[in-house]
Amino acid sequence: MLLYYLRLAAKSALATPALTALTVGAIALGVAVPTALISIYEVFSRDPIPAKSDRLFNVRVDNWDPDSQFFDVRPGDPPKQIAYRDLRGLISSELPRHRTGVGGAGVFVFPEDEKIRPYRTIVTLAHADFFPMFEVPFRYGGGWSRADDERPARVVVLSEEANERLYGGADSVGRRIRLGTESFTIVGVLDRYRPVPMYYDVINNSMGKPRQFFVPFDTIRETAIGLGVAGDTDSWGNFPFTDPVAFLDNAEFNWIQYWVELPPERVADYESFLSSYAASQRQLGRFPKPDNHRVTPLMEWMSVREVAPPATRGLVVISLLFLAVCCLNLTGLLLGKFLARSGVLGVHRALGAPRSSIFLQRLLECELIGAAGGLVGLLLAAGGLALLGRSLPPGIGSPDLFGANGFSLGVALALALAAGLVSGIYPAWRACRIPPAIQLKLQ
Amino acid sequence: MPTLQMTEVTKSYRTDLIETRALNRISLTVDEGEFVAVSGPSGSGKTTFLNVVGLLDTFESGTYRLDGEDVSALSDRQQARIRNGKIGFVFQSFNLIPDLDVFDNVDVPLRYGGLSARERKGRIEECVARVGLTARLHHLPSQLSGGQQQRVAIARALAVRPRLILADEPTGNLDSATAQDILALLHEVNDAGTTIVMVTHDPGCAAHAARQIHMLDGRLIDVREEMPSLAARQLVSAPALS
Numbered sequence: 001m002l003l004y005y006l007r008l009a010a011k012s013a014l015a016t017p018a019l020t021a022l023t024v025g026a027i028a029l030g031v032a033v034p035t036a037l038i039s040i041y042e043v044f045s046r047d048p049i050p051a052k053s054d055r056l057f058n059v060r061v062d063n064w065d066p067d068s069q070f071f072d073v074r075p076g077d078p079p080k081q082i083a084y085r086d087l088r089g090l091i092s093s094e095l096p097r098h099r100t101g102v103g104g105a106g107v108f109v110f111p112e113d114e115k116i117r118p119y120r121t122i123v124t125l126a127h128a129d130f131f132p133m134f135e136v137p138f139r140y141g142g143g144w145s146r147a148d149d150e151r152p153a154r155v156v157v158l159s160e161e162a163n164e165r166l167y168g169g170a171d172s173v174g175r176r177i178r179l180g181t182e183s184f185t186i187v188g189v190l191d192r193y194r195p196v197p198m199y200y201d202v203i204n205n206s207m208g209k210p211r212q213f214f215v216p217f218d219t220i221r222e223t224a225i226g227l228g229v230a231g232d233t234d235s236w237g238n239f240p241f242t243d244p245v246a247f248l249d250n251a252e253f254n255w256i257q258y259w260v261e262l263p264p265e266r267v268a269d270y271e272s273f274l275s276s277y278a279a280s281q282r283q284l285g286r287f288p289k290p291d292n293h294r295v296t297p298l299m300e301w302m303s304v305r306e307v308a309p310p311a312t313r314g315l316v317v318i319s320l321l322f323l324a325v326c327c328l329n330l331t332g333l334l335l336g337k338f339l340a341r342s343g344v345l346g347v348h349r350a351l352g353a354p355r356s357s358i359f360l361q362r363l364l365e366c367e368l369i370g371a372a373g374g375l376v377g378l379l380l381a382a383g384g385l386a387l388l389g390r391s392l393p394p395g396i397g398s399p400d401l402f403g404a405n406g407f408s409l410g411v412a413l414a415l416a417l418a419a420g421l422v423s424g425i426y427p428a429w430r431a432c433r434i435p436p437a438i439q440l441k442l443q
Numbered sequence: 444m445p446t447l448q449m450t451e452v453t454k455s456y457r458t459d460l461i462e463t464r465a466l467n468r469i470s471l472t473v474d475e476g477e478f479v480a481v482s483g484p485s486g487s488g489k490t491t492f493l494n495v496v497g498l499l500d501t502f503e504s505g506t507y508r509l510d511g512e513d514v515s516a517l518s519d520r521q522q523a524r525i526r527n528g529k530i531g532f533v534f535q536s537f538n539l540i541p542d543l544d545v546f547d548n549v550d551v552p553l554r555y556g557g558l559s560a561r562e563r564k565g566r567i568e569e570c571v572a573r574v575g576l577t578a579r580l581h582h583l584p585s586q587l588s589g590g591q592q593q594r595v596a597i598a599r600a601l602a603v604r605p606r607l608i609l610a611d612e613p614t615g616n617l618d619s620a621t622a623q624d625i626l627a628l629l630h631e632v633n634d635a636g637t638t639i640v641m642v643t644h645d646p647g648c649a650a651h652a653a654r655q656i657h658m659l660d661g662r663l664i665d666v667r668e669e670m671p672s673l674a675a676r677q678l679v680s681a682p683a684l685s
Contacts, residue, residue: 001557014542015541015542346499348555351526351551351552352527354524356520435500440499440534
């Protein structure tokens with residue numbers, strides 16, 4: 001019977017095409033805005049690596065000035081990144097299954113193909129564990145070894161985009177490319193890899209694409225290469241910058257995000273290690289504050305860093321209020337339509353339809369209109385998201401960052417059906433309450 | 444057993460200023476297979492009477508038994524079930540659903556009756572053939588003449604095999620030749636055993652019924668029993684012509 005009612009509802013909707021178009025348009029507009037905003041919020045707040053996000057932890061220690069609170073974190077928290085000398089201290093722990101620092105460094109790339117002009121880029125400095133830890137997919141070759149970290153070897157992993165640009169997408173493993181002053185051997189080429197958000201570097205590049213080159217972290221020490229620290233940096237104290245390596249090794253200069261992969265039950269052990277490390281640093285005259293470290297699970301870290309801007313939530317609420325206004329208007333339109341078609345409802349009543357059937361038929365008509373409005377609204381939202389993606393500066397996002405997907409479709413349909421239901425209940429109730437004798441008079 | 448039995452049924456319409464008694468203690472029995480015409484001037488209560496008989500409207504007091512069942516105080520769902528199973532309606536303005544073709548219009552009461560698809564199809568084809576419109580099965584009402592639309596309405600009323608057909612001015616919107624066709628069709632239906640109660644203001648149309656009832660100021664007067672005395676009263680109270 002439900003299918004029959006749906007068919008009747010569709011015929012009733014098509015019987016007044018102009019009014020139906022108006023109501024579909026009202027729902028579409030009302031649905032498009034929150035769908036777009038909720039889709040954006042979802043992109044910002046989605047779990048980028050669901051299979052192991054509970055085992056990935058961001059690690060921070062507090063090397064900051066005892067006389068001031070670090071500014072860009074929650075009150076009482078240590079700084080958002082760690083210093084190079086702490087990276088070297090923490091990396092020695094074998095407790096984590098995997099561990100890596102993540103930093104950025106600017107360098108000139110000199111392509112093998114002389115037709116491609118040299119260009120400046122930011123490479124990701126990482127450790128060998130970066131690739132298995134973050135389940136980075138490879139098209140050709142693979143990552144480098146921990147031994148390569150130690151040397152550090154002149155090896156590089158290319159992104160799919162860089163390999164396309166420099167080698168036309170061919171297998172470039174084994175070829176050499178000059179970064180700065182030195183030649184690096186390509187050991188791997190990534191497959192399509194676009195974590196959203198880019199969780200391992202939310203400080204510098206949360207919505208951007210992965211960098212085009214990945215090199216062993218300690219190449220930053222090889223000053224001759226010409227790698228220069230890039231990205232968000234914080235420092236205190238007044239260590240002179242006369243020798244770059246000495247500066248890296250000694251200055252309270254925070255620019256590295258540090259990640260470990262741990263079973264959750266080993267976190268307490270790891271925190272003990274951090275306390276011991278802090279104590280050892282205190283003996284060296286560092287870490288003047290009481291022991292203050294954080295081992296923050298990935299999803300909590302994204303929340304701490306407000307990867308999903310709080311303003312987005314406010315905008316979602318405002319857009320839902322806009323949808324509510326659309327629903328109110330829709331209620332008026334539907335009420336007018338149902339009362340105008342009262343005679344037809346009277347005929348149905350005379351032929352044996354109870355009030356509940358009339359109510360259900362009218363409600364289904366509202367839901368049909370809602371679903372149509374939801375689909376149109378989804379198209380509008382997809383257009384808006386595409387425009388937004390295209391208008392973002394390259395450093396902040398990319399054209400394919402936002403877009404309609406299954407989630408958007410679900411949101412649009414859920415909002416539209418809810419809008420149809422909310423808007424339709426009163427008109428449907430009014431329509432079914434009119435005595436059939438009165439309805440037939442209106443025929 | 445009578446098809447319709449009303450005792451002292453009263454129905455009023457109230458506004459802030461005035462109360463109008465549309466049905467004034469009406470008592471009426473219609474036996475199975477009868478063809479009854481109810482006539483009367485505008486405002487006499489004919490349509491209200493038909494609405495109450497058809498369970499399309501409520502009444503305040505009295506009792507009403509339809510096909511032996513007391514229907515005075517049924518729920519909305521029970522009333523709908525009885526309307527669907529026992530009563531067929533034929534309206535002056537046909538009241539076909541404009542978005543549905545002939546097949547689907549006749550299908551409506553059968554759907555509410557919960558019949559199987561095969562049974563519905565059989566009944567629709569049978570009833571549409573009975574009113575001579577098989578060739579128009581998939582035409583919309585707007586593609587049919589008035590007479591054809593009323594035939595479809597009769598087919599729709601017959602589809603549920605009702606005990607009672609209520610016809611409200613069934614020829615009111617038709618030319619005289621078509622009206623005769625419709626009346627002949629109603630006669631055929633009545634001859635097959637279905638009780639018909641027809642409201643009309645047309646004496647010629649009313650004359651087709653075996654039993655005529657007059658309605659005046661919310662009261663029923665069975666012409667067969669009371670016409671002589673009513674006529675006498677009306678003559679006495681009529682103003683003198685100048």
